[in-house]
Each structure stands twice: as structure tokens, then as C-alpha cells.
Amino acid sequence: xxxxxxxxxxxxxxxxxxxxxxxxxxxxxxxxxxxxxxxxxxxxxxxxxxxxxxxxxxxxxxxxxxxxxxxxxxxxxxxxxxxxxxxxxxxxxxxxxxxxxxxxxxxxxxxxxxxxxxxxxxxxxxxxxxxxxxxxxxxxxxxxx
Amino acid sequence: xxxxxxxxxxxxxxxxxxxxxxxxxxxxxxxxxxxxxxxxxxxxxxxxxxxxxxxxxxxxxxxxxxxxxxxxxxxxxxxxxxxxxxxxxxxxxxxxxxxxxxxxxxxxxxxxxxxxxxxxxxxxxxxxxxxxxxxxxxxxxxxxxxxxxxxxxxxxxxxxxxxxxxxxxxxxxxxxxxxxxxxxxxxxxxxxxxxxxxxxxxxxxxxxxxxxxxxxxxxxxxxxxxxxxxxxxxxxxxxxxxxxxxxxxxxxxxxxxxxxxxxxxxxxxxxxxxxxxxxxxxxxxxxxxxxxxxxxxxxxxxxxxxxxxxxxxxxxxxxxxxxxxxxxxxxxxxxxxxxxxxxxxxxxxxxxxxxxxxxxxxxxxxxxxxxxxxxxxxxxxxxxxxxxxxxxxxxxxxxxx
Numbered sequence: 001x002x003x004x005x006x007x008x009x010x011x012x013x014x015x016x017x018x019x020x021x022x023x024x025x026x027x028x029x030x031x032x033x034x035x036x037x038x039x040x041x042x043x044x045x046x047x048x049x050x051x052x053x054x055x056x057x058x059x060x061x062x063x064x065x066x067x068x069x070x071x072x073x074x075x076x077x078x079x080x081x082x083x084x085x086x087x088x089x090x091x092x093x094x095x096x097x098x099x100x101x102x103x104x105x106x107x108x109x110x111x112x113x114x115x116x117x118x119x120x121x122x123x124x125x126x127x128x129x130x131x132x133x134x135x136x137x138x139x140x141x142x143x144x145x
Numbered sequence: 146x147x148x149x150x151x152x153x154x155x156x157x158x159x160x161x162x163x164x165x166x167x168x169x170x171x172x173x174x175x176x177x178x179x180x181x182x183x184x185x186x187x188x189x190x191x192x193x194x195x196x197x198x199x200x201x202x203x204x205x206x207x208x209x210x211x212x213x214x215x216x217x218x219x220x221x222x223x224x225x226x227x228x229x230x231x232x233x234x235x236x237x238x239x240x241x242x243x244x245x246x247x248x249x250x251x252x253x254x255x256x257x258x259x260x261x262x263x264x265x266x267x268x269x270x271x272x273x274x275x276x277x278x279x280x281x282x283x284x285x286x287x288x289x290x291x292x293x294x295x296x297x298x299x300x301x302x303x304x305x306x307x308x309x310x311x312x313x314x315x316x317x318x319x320x321x322x323x324x325x326x327x328x329x330x331x332x333x334x335x336x337x338x339x340x341x342x343x344x345x346x347x348x349x350x351x352x353x354x355x356x357x358x359x360x361x362x363x364x365x366x367x368x369x370x371x372x373x374x375x376x377x378x379x380x381x382x383x384x385x386x387x388x389x390x391x392x393x394x395x396x397x398x399x400x401x402x403x404x405x406x407x408x409x410x411x412x413x414x415x416x417x418x419x420x421x422x423x424x425x426x427x428x429x430x431x432x433x434x435x436x437x438x439x440x441x442x443x444x445x446x447x448x449x450x451x452x453x454x455x456x457x458x459x460x461x462x463x464x465x466x467x468x469x470x471x472x473x474x475x476x477x478x479x480x481x482x483x484x485x486x487x488x489x490x491x492x493x494x495x496x497x498x499x500x501x502x503x504x505x506x507x508x509x510x511x512x513x514x515x516x517x518x519x520x521x522x523x524x525x526x527x528x529x530x531x532x533x534x535x536x537x538x539x540x541x542x543x544x545x546x
Contacts, residue, residue, distance in 0.1 A: 014271075014278035022275060048276045048393060073397065074297070076289030077345040078281060082271050086281045092344075094290055094395040102395040104280045117297045133279050 010084035015128055022049055024063045029132045034068045034123045036101060037061040047101035068123035069139060070097040077112045091115055095136055109137045149415055150237070152244030154370035154377035154546060157187025157363035158488045163325055163477040167258050167357035172202030175359025176256030183252065183361040188374045193365070196226040196242065196251035198235040200481050202258055216254075231255055232483020233530040233539035237383045239364045249366055256359035257480040267355040269480045274393045284392065285352055285431065287534045289344035291396045292433035296346060298398065299448045304346055306451035307432035308334030310467075311351045311474055313459040314429055317518050318471020322499045325354040326475040331515060337432075350474070351432035358479035360488055376545050378491050381525070382415035383541035384408065391533040401536030405441050408540060412443070417542060419444055423523040424493045425465045426486040428531045428538065429472035435459075438529060442540060461512060465527075466520045469493060483530045487541065490526035493519065494545040 018026040028035040037046040039053035040060055052059045073094040081088050091107040093115075107115060108124055120139035125132040159182030161167075161175050176199060184191060197220075199212040206215045213227035226248045230238055239251035259268065270284035282290070296303045312332040319330035332350065340350040370377040386407040389400060412418060427438045436450035444465060445453040459467035470476045470489040477485060492498050496508045500518040503509075510519035525544045532538035 013281070014273065016275040016279060018275070073395070074290045074294035075345075076282075076286050076293055076347075077342075078286055078289075079341075079345075080285070080343045082281065082283040090281055092280055092282045092286045092290065094294075094397060102397050104277060104282055104395045106280050117294065 012128070013083065013085040015131055016133075021051065025049060026131060028063065028065070029125055029134055030130060032125055032132070033065050034134055035063040036066050036097075036099065038064045045097075045099050045101050047097075047103055067098045070095040070103075070121055070136070072096075072107075072115065072117050072119045072121060073102050074117060075107065075115050077115070093121070093136060095121060103134075106135045107137060108135045149382050149411075150240035150244045150380050152246070152367055153240040153364050154367050154379060155236075155362060155487075155491055155543070156365050156370045156373040156375065156377055157183040157185070157189065157361075158491050159183040159186055159361050160477075160485070160488060161256075161359040162323060163356050163358035163479065165325065165356050166261065168261050170258055170357070171204070172256040172258045172359070173204075173206045174256065175258055175357070176201045176206070176254045176361070179256060179359040179361035180252055180254050183363045186375065187363045187365070189250065189363065189365070191220055192222065193250045194220065194222070194252050194363075195224055196239060196248040197224055198227045198230050198239065198251065198253045199255075200229060200231040201254070201256045202480065203260075227251065231481060233383065233487060233528065233541050234385045236362065236364070236380065236487055236541060237385065237539070240380050240383075243364060243366055249369065251364045252361060253364075253484060254359075254361045255479070255481045255484055258357040259480070267478075267480065272392050277393055282392075285347060286344040287392055287396045288431035288433050289347045291398065291437070291535050292346050292431070294398055295433060295436065299451060302455070303436065303451040304338070305334055306436060306454040307346075307351055308337035310429075310435040310454050310459060311337045311432045313454075314435070314468040314472045315350065315475040316515065317461075317469050318475025320501045320516065320518060321471045321476055324471045324476040325356050326471060329475070347431060347433070353430045353473040353478035354475065356477055356479055358477050360479075360484045362484055362487060362491075370546075375497075376495050378494055379544045379546050381417055381542040381544050382411045383539070384411040385530075385539040386537040387532050388537045389533050391531075394533070396534035398535055400533075404536045405443050407537075408442050411540075412542070415542065417525075421525050422465060422527045422542070424469060424490065424520040424526045425459075425467040426469070426490050426526065426528040427467055427472070428483075428486055428529045429468045429474055430478070430531060432474075434531070435467070437535065438538070441536070441538070442527070442529065461514050461517060461520065469498070469518050469520060486528040486530065487543070490528040490543045493523045494526055494543060496523070
């Protein structure tokens with residue numbers, strides 16, 4: 001998993017404010033690892049983070065590292081940003097993770113016009129102070145991220 | 146055919162003027178004008194209102210915990226029901242409460258007015274969620290993601306059909322006096338596709354307008370409705386399904402299994418079918434929404450919406466004239482626009498539709514494309530509100546009594 005530093009054109013993008021329940025996600029991200037909650041009863045992964053399993057309602061969810069690999073389920077090239085902090089164009093994606101869940105994120109270090117549905121991607125953390133955002137980039141051929 | 150909530154009728158509607166900015170008016174001012182205007186339309190007085198559903202922006206009525214309490218103080222009369230619901234869910238709740246005898250007369254009131262310099266994108270479209278905001282996925286992007294996947298699954302013809310849908314809707318708005326985009330157009334599908342890119346594949350003319358405005362609707366007991374000046378409107382069927390939280394989750398197309406079942410069941414219970422529908426007011430926030438709603442609400446099968454739209458069904462003389470006021474894209478998206486779909490349905494059923502026909506005020510219409518917006522002999526309207534981007538929503542079937 002690679003780590004890059006953002007260059008934000010004007011100001012800062014809206015950053016997450018971790019809560020006690022979501023802090024494990026952001027702590028792992030800052031260390032370069034993507035984690036998802038998993039249910040010990042039925043092994044199902046959860047995304048977005050939940051308080052109880054979406055299959056069995058168990059509250060005993062456990063954070064587990066995942067591969068950080070997936071494919072592009074869909075994408076949108078944005079040319080009208082919500083704030084100038086997002087330099088345009090930028091590419092918002094839905095990633096279908098190898099483990100199953102689909103995750104909203106952003107693609108970086110990729111020519112927007114070259115993005116296709118089904119394209120293999122891997123997580124690429126982008127640092128913002130103490131935080132690291134789980135963005136994605138094109139998977140390098142033959143690598144194990 | 147049965148009437149779903151037979152104890153209640155829609156008897157009054159009002160829309161304020163709409164504008165890119167109505168500052169220094171306020172959300173409350175627009176809501177108050179709408180409330181009094183809808184009561185006047187119903188031939189009723191504020192003393193008869195015992196329930197208010199309110200959604201207004203800004204001081205002093207914006208989003209208090211119990212908006213009905215604010216309105217009770219303002220009106221000077223205790224209110225017995227209501228709250229912060231808006232749009233079709235509020236209409237269904239009011240109809241149920243009136244039919245059950247809990248209240249006599251309900252007002253559903255909306256007013257929204259932005260402060261100046263509110264920013265490049267509408268403030269109501271910007272997510273603050275911990276796992277969404279940093280992706281840059283504001284509302285237009287959510288629908289861009291859904292549209293891109295839809296095209297992937299059903300072919301490039303879907304993109305052209307989105308252009309056609311927006312062009313058709315905008316051509317109604319072009320001849321709607323007072324619409325935000327009045328006089329803009331006519332547009333072709335090619336014009337829509339060639340407009341400024343926003344969030345691919347969506348272009349500017351596939352997206353909602355951003356403006357200020359207010360609107361209100363009055364419902365009362367069926368026996369009281371018999372003594373009001375306009376044709377009372379019944380609610381034949383309706384339902385509300387919101388299967389996942391809007392904008393926090395990735396808008397995947399297969400999020401909701403058998404998502405149209407709630408529509409089919411409600412229509413079946415009312416003893417009606419889509420064949421009974423004369424006019425359709427979809428929640429047309431983005432062009433992709435129009436295609437997906439035609440499928441979800443059962444007007445065509447999944448994957449068939451592109452061909453359905455391209456066959457011309459949405460046109461004035463098509464099978465299902467759709468978004469005949471210009472919709473959210475051309476007439477008005479005031480941030481809280483859910484009641485516009487209902488009100489345009491009511492006005493079509495009343496034959497009370499302003500357009501470019503010289504004697505529209507007397508109900509005389511030419512039914513000519515590009516001049517007229519009135520659907521000939523409309524008796525039954527299908528109106529919708531949004532769910533999350535790719536599943537669910539609210540709908541109601543309205544009928545002139």
C-alpha cells in the first residue's frame with residue numbers, strides 16, 4: 001500500500017472527525033492498513049461502519065485488515081466541485097472490494113479519461129495531518145498490494 | 146376501485162413565485178405566504194387548521210425539534226398533529242390522520258430561501274458524513290455514479306435517453322410562466338448532452354435548478370371538502386419506502402432486491418393499474434432518476450426505460466406526460482421541493498395549468514406541443530418523491546373526485 005501527500009488547490013477538503021467507534025478505522029488507515037468490520041457470527045463484512053451486523057444484528061463486530069484490492073464498480077469525473085479544495089477534474093469511484101463490500105472513494109494518480117468500469121485498483125492512503133484517507137489508484141500489474 | 150384514504154381530500158394548493166434568489170425574504174415568509182395562499186385556494190380560514198407539517202429554512206422556524214409547536218404559537222391555536230415530515234409522506238400521514246378522525250384539516254408547508262453567496266453547489270447537496278465527504282461525492286456525483294453504471298449495464302442508448310428526458314421536461318418548463326428556466330429552450334437531447342459537464346455522465350441540463358421558493362397544500366375531511374370551491378382530489382394509493390440512508394452509502398444499482406414491490410402492492414390494494422394513470426410527476430432531480438423511477442414504479446421493466454423514454458411517452462400527447470411543470474430541473478428546486486410534484490398533479494387534475502394557451506385561466510387548452518402543458522381530460526395522476534439514489538421513494542396516486 002503506497003502513501004502519497006495531497007496537494008489541495010484552495011484550502012482543505014472536508015475531513016472526517018473520527019468518533020470513538022470509528023477510531024480503529026482511522027488509526028489503521030494512518031498506519032497504511034485498510035480495515036473493515038466483520039461479524040464473528042456469520043463472517044459478513046460491513047461497510048459503511050455499523051453498530052450492529054447488517055445480517056444478524058450482533059453488536060460484537062471486529063475490525064479486520066482486508067486486501068485493499070478491488071475493481072471499479074462505477075465512477076464519475078467531477079468538473080464542478082462542491083468546494084474549490086477539490087481540484088478539478090477529480091474522479092469519484094465506487095470500489096467493489098475483493099472482500100465484497102462496495103466503498104465510495106476517490107481515484108488518484110490516474111488519467112480520468114482512462115478510467116473504466118471493472119478496472120483493478122488498490123488502496124492508496126492520502127495523508128492529511130494525522131489522518132490518512134483511503135483513496136484508490138490503478139493496481140500495479142502482478143503486485144500484491 | 147377503492148380510495149386508499151377516503152376520509153380526506155386535497156382542497157387547496159399554493160406556490161410562491163420562484164427565483165434564483167428571493168433574499169431578503171425568508172423561508173418562514175415564503176411558507177407563510179404559501180399557507181395563507183393555499184387556505185384561500187381552499188376557501189378556508191386559518192382557524193380551521195389543526196395540524197401543520199412544516200419544513201422551512203432559517204430563523205425562526207428552521208428545523209426546531211417540534212416545528213408544529215412553532216406554528217402553533219405563530220397561529221395562536223393549539224395543533225393536534227403534524228411535525229417535520231414533508232412531501233408525499235406528510236400528505237399520506239395527514240390523509241391517514243384525517244381519515245382516522247384524529248384531525249380535521251392539515252396544512253403541509255414548505256419555504257426555503259438561501260442566504261446570499263451560499264456557494265457554488267446547493268448547500269443541501271453537500272455531505273458531511275465521516276465516510277463520504279472527503280470523497281467529493283456531493284449529490285450530483287451520487288447520481289453520476291448511478292448513471293455511469295446504468296449505462297454500463299444497459300448500453301449507450303441510456304445516455305441519449307437521459308438527454309431526451311431532460312429535454313422533454315425542460316420544454317414544459319420553457320412554457321411555464323414563472324419557471325426558473327421559462328423561455329429557455331426548446332432543447333433537444335443533443336443540446337442537453339452538449340451542455341456543461343458537471344459529474345460525468347451528467348451535464349448541467351440533466352441536473353436540478355437551484356433556487357428559492359415556497360409551497361403549501363391543504364387537506365381536509367371529505368365532508369368539509371364538498372363545500373370548497375375547487376374540485377377535491379382523492380388519494381387512491383400511496384406508499385413510502387426508504388431502504389438505506391441517502392448519500393452515505395455507495396449508490397449501487399442492486400442495493401434493493403425487488404424494489405418495486407411496495408408500488409405493486411399499493412396499486413393492487415387500490416384496485417388500479419398503470420393503465421389508469423393519465424399524467425406522471427416524477428421526482429426528476431437528475432435525468433438518470435427519471436429512467437430509474439419509470440422502472441422502479443412499474444411503468445416499464447428494468448433496463449427498458451431508455452426505449453420507453455425514447456418512444457415519446459413523456460410528451461404532452463404521449464402515453465404518460467411527465468413532469469409537465471418543468472420539474473425540478475426547469476421549474477423549481479427550492480431545496481425542499483417534494484410538494485411541487487403533488488401540486489402539479491393537483492393542478493393537472495383541476496385543469497388549472499398556466500401555459501401559453503391564451504385562455505388557460507378559463508381551462509381552455511390547445512394541447513399543442515410547445516404551447517400547451519395541460520394533459521387532456523386528466524383524471525388520475527401519479528406523483529413521486531425521492532428515496533436514496535438507487536432505490537425506494539414515495540409515491541401517491543391522485544384522482545379528481
